[in-house]
Amino acid sequence: MERSLTHIALFAALIAVLGLVPKIDLAAGVPITAQSLGIMLCGTVLGAKRGALAVLLFLGLVALGLPLLSGGRGGLGVFAGPSVGFLIGFPIAAFVAGLVVERTTLVPFWAALCGAIFGGIGVMYAFGIPGMAVMLDKTLTEASYLAMAFLPGDLVKAVLAGFVTQAIAKARPGALMSRA
Template identity: 55%
Template sequence: MDTKSIVYIALFAALTAALALFPPIQLPGGVPITAQSLGVMLAGSLAGAKRGGLAMVLFLALVAAGLPLLAGGRGGIGVLFGPSGGFLFAWPISAFVIGYCVSKFAGDNLVKLIGWIIFGGIVVMYAIGIPWLAVAAEMPMTKALTVMLAYIPGDVIKAVLAALITRGVRRALPGF
């Protein structure tokens, strides 16, 4: 792996950790609303599929090692197996999917960029996280789906922000 890739991986893992400084909003169901999924979206859309996915793997390894890098100062292996664990395990996959789809299909089109970030950062993440939530929180799948409806508006806002930031960075730094 080249130096540039290592720097990108570390940078987006650090950015995701820094986004934990925004206080989480706790909702029923045990999965807090955090700014950190914006880091996942940016890792994929800016660093690309491989680097973005690896940035999230690094981040989760640090969390598993006990570093309090999640919103609210959470960390440790136990967090990964709680109600929000499925969403956390989805982060590398989501970043990879976002990176792949954005590089192949979005170009500089803002609407396509938003769409692919929503697909990878919401649809893929929820497809993995919601079943995990239902099992970990011992609730019916229908209730887990209902609980997650409250998260969609914020996640869409984060996807739009990620798309705007991505397009801005790409225009300012064409080689990024």
């Protein structure tokens, strides 16, 4: 229990630290950040439940006003902007990524890559695109085109999540809680 709480807190901090990487602002108002890599890693390393809890802790701190999102954003106002769908999708994305890693027998790299693609990209877009459409007063098709700007970077992050997860599995197999 204590170990799980520590890992959850550490991964919430990891997401916050990845927010220090300078964001790239898009015309749509949803920035490109490194924080989605943290969401992917929460699931692939911690597993479905712990990964989702780490993300919920992070979002709770953001909602309380801590400037943990890229660019120093925080507070309830971020949940009323064009990135609201992505924020809502964060914990579900981590859960799905973790579930894929937990349920597959693939080696950790491929399991994490699949989890990051299904959860960290698929689920994230499933929530983010409708959120953008509503907040920007666009159609789903228009919002989908806007979201395609994220895809190349998200694919790179999914591969990175695979390599990091594989490295953890190799160096400290007990630390890969998604496979425990």
